[in-house]
Amino acid sequence: METETVTSVPQADAAPLIVHVVRQFLPNRGGLEDVVANLAYQTIKHGYRVRVITLDSLFTSRDNKLSTHETIDGIDVVRIPWSGSQRYPIAPQVFRHLGDAAVIHVHAIDFFFDALALGRLLHGKPMIVTTHGGFFHTRKYATIKKLWFQTLTRMSARAYKRIVGCSVSDLEQFRKISPRTSILIENGVDIGKFADSASLKPQRRVTTIGRFSVNKRLDHLLDVMLILKARNPEWHLDIVGSESDLKEADLRREIxxxxxxxxxxxTVSPDNDSIARLIGGASLFASASEYEGFGLVALEAMSAGLLPVLNGNAAYCGLAAKHPLLRLADFSDPQAAADTLESAYLALSIDPAGIRLALMQEAGRYSWQTVAGRYFSVYDSILSD
Structure with a gap:
């Protein structure tokens, strides 16, 4: 799950420096990492300098320390030590690398969000944050999370010039604590990565892509496939992604x-070319996820020409409201979800070319060039204050 391939652009020393702060970055692969990398690439092309401050090891390989400094396709990457949990990694050395920043751009609601807000008098830099779903990824500890959100998160939010919700559901959530500064900029999509790669002929083959996380509810998707297999043995599912709180062995046992x-x-941790080849045999995309910050992978699937069938979480409901071709299903009800997948396949069989073209055109609205431009307007506004 790689980021868009771009030509490196030298960073002019006199240009304003945008410092992105994010808990995981390249070489890790995932939705958050891709968003930051693609935004950073576009920001350099726009004429800013860019630094990414991130943790010095991947959550999947905590003991394997990465280089403390690296340049990746023109992006200055600084990695710092950390302790604590993956959800709230503690890394106070972030303050050492902010002195020349023009704008600090924090990604996600975690230690960095709170610590940089608390230390704003120390670093004195204007800040924005992109929410990336906040910390409501699962219903676990829901009461504690709501209390935290209404207290510490509310207090920290006051330090930020803009709070960027990357989905309508995020915007609605953060407007409750910061109505004046909360704005919507939906995530960009690398629409060239898998463009037009789905099967031209309708196939009873489904692809799902993403981290192997408990909240993705791959167990529900497997239950659906059990039903579809009984109805027609041609049905097939490709599970594509990287290990997280579920490992490859866990999924193989479930299968x-x-x-x-x-x-x-x-298929575990494939490159983009391998993913595109797998998509080439499929017609449908499915996600049984209980929670998504935005639904980036569904839009990538649309750019490939896959018809998405999605669990009815808040982010996916928001996407479906804007893109009526998307199908919503309750994956906790395997029979009903199986019916929806069959219905999606039948719709494709009637008008494969028309549906494919419409899906790809709708995904095109989320190109990174367009989305990055909205961020540049925010940066420029803050710098001109």
């Missing part, structure tokens, strides 16, 4: 327990 070895293919 074997349902006797789906011939119906489900598991």
């Amino acid at each position: 074997q327990a349902r006797a789906l070895d011939s119906t489900v293919t598991l």
Whole structure:
């Protein structure tokens, strides 16, 4: 799951420096990392300098320390030590690398969001934050999360010039604590990565892409495939992604327990070309995820020409409201979700070319050039204050 390939652009020493602060970055692969990398690339092309401050190890390999400084396609990457949990990694050395920043851009609501707000008198830099779903990724500890949001998060939010919700659901959530500064900039999509790669002929083959996380509810998707297999043995599922709180062995056990070895293919940490080849045999995309910050992967699927069938979480409901071709399903009800996937396949069979073209055109609205321009307007506004 790589970022867009771009030509490196030298950073002019006199240009304003945008410092992105994010807990995980390249070489890790995932939605958050891709967003920051693609925005950073576009920002350099726009004429700013860019630095990314991130943690010095990946959550999937905590003991393997990465280089403390690296340049990746023109992006200055600084990695700092950390302690604590993956959800709230503590890394106070972030303050050492902010002195020449023109704007600090924090990504996600975690330690960095709170610490940089608390230390704003120390660093004295204007800040914005992109929410990336906040910390409501699961219903676990819901009461504590709501209390935290209404207290510490509310207090920290006062330090930020702009709070950028990357989905309508995020915007609605953060307007409750910061109505004046909350704005909407939906995430960009690398629409060239898998462009037009889905099967031209309708196939009973489904692709799902993303981290192997509990909240993605791949178990629900496997239950759906069990039903579809019984209805028609041509149905097949490709699970594509990287290990997270679920490991490859965990998923293989789930697949074997349902006797789906011939119906489900598991591909771990492939590159983009490999993913595109897998998409080439499929017509549908599915996500049973309980929570998404934005739904980036669904839009990438649309750019490929895959018809998405999505669990009805807040982010996916927001996407479906704007893109009626998307299908919503309750993946906790395997029979109903199986019906929705079959219905999506039948719709494709009637008008494969028309649906494919419409999906790709709608995904084109989220190109990174367009989305990055909205961020540049925010940066310029803050710098001109």
